[in-house]
Every structure is written in C-alpha cells, then in structure tokens.
Amino acid sequence: MSQPITQKRILSFVGDIYEDLELWYPKLRMIEAGAEVVVAGPEAGVVYTGKNGYPCKSDAAIDDMNAADFDGLLVPGGFMPDKLRRDAKVLDLVREFDAAGKLIAAICHGGWIPISAGVYRDVRVTGSLGIKDDLVNAGAIWEDAAVVVDRHHVSSRKPDDLPDFCRGMLEVLMAS
Secondary structure (H helix, E strand, C coil): CCCCCCCCEEEEEEECCCCCHHHHHHEEEECCCEEHHHHHHHCCEEEEECCCCCCEECEEEHHCCCCCHCEEEEEEEHHHHHHCCCCCCHHHHHHHHHHHHHCEEEEEHHHHHHHHHCCCCCCCCCHHHHHHHHHHCCCCCECCEEEEEEEEEEEECCHHHHHHHHHHHHHHHHHC
C-alpha cells in the first residue's frame, strides 16, 4: 500500500483532559498514511490523561516547537483546548501555521484554540455545538457538517466524524 503523505510532519497538541479518540484516531491514521506525528504538551515526556482515561505521553514541550518544522497542526478537543488557548506560544504557533497556509485541523472543542488565535474570521468551519456561538462570534462561517474543509482549515464536530475529519486532513496534506 502506498503512503500518500510520506515526509510530512504533523504537530498535535496534548494536555490533561484531551478527548482521547480525537487525538489517537488522527495520530494513528496519519502515521498509517506515512506522516510523522509529534505530540507536544505543556511539558516534554509527561503523561497526560484523556477525558476517558487513556494516557498520552508528550514527545516534546510546546515551548520548543516551531511551525516551520511541520506541515500541519492537529488540535484535538476535550477540555484541554480551554486551558491551552491561554498559552501565548500555542496561539503564536497557530498564527504561524495559518500565515504559512499550513493545515490546521481542529475537532470538537479544539476550535477554541484557533478562535483565541484569531484565525477563523471568514473561515467556513464546524465544531461541537457547544462552541457554535464562540465560532460565530469569532467571525467564522458556521456549517453543521461532519467535516468542513476551507483552504488549509479542516474542522469536525465530534468523535463520530473522525473518518471524515481524517479524509479532510489527508486531502489538505496531499495538496500541499
């Protein structure tokens, strides 16, 4: 089987109370497709616990990450994004990915981070119904769909949407 995104590198954020499936499913799907996935949290080498109890050990610290070293960004949901969006380095990274036209893939409550980074104005997105008002108030164009792809932005609503979300991620990565 060919690997369509060999040589691509993806950064994923992690922190306590991340949504387990929204990190692990895309991470494993992107690895299966040939990408390297680096998981960065507030600290390197720390085990963060998912909302449903699944652990994830960070490969690196967010403070040590540079958008120039990656082809895309994965922002899982859960309660993690509400805390990480208060981190200036997280927001700077998102803005750098956006300015470079690189993949920014946010699912469920993950959309909180691009909202806080100010990169969703006039971007078609979806996300958890719980953050629909936040997305609209940030200037995004809301759609209720399993996946929305708008240029380099890919968004989905919930874990049930993960197959479509990953197809959207691959579509953007293969085009870049």
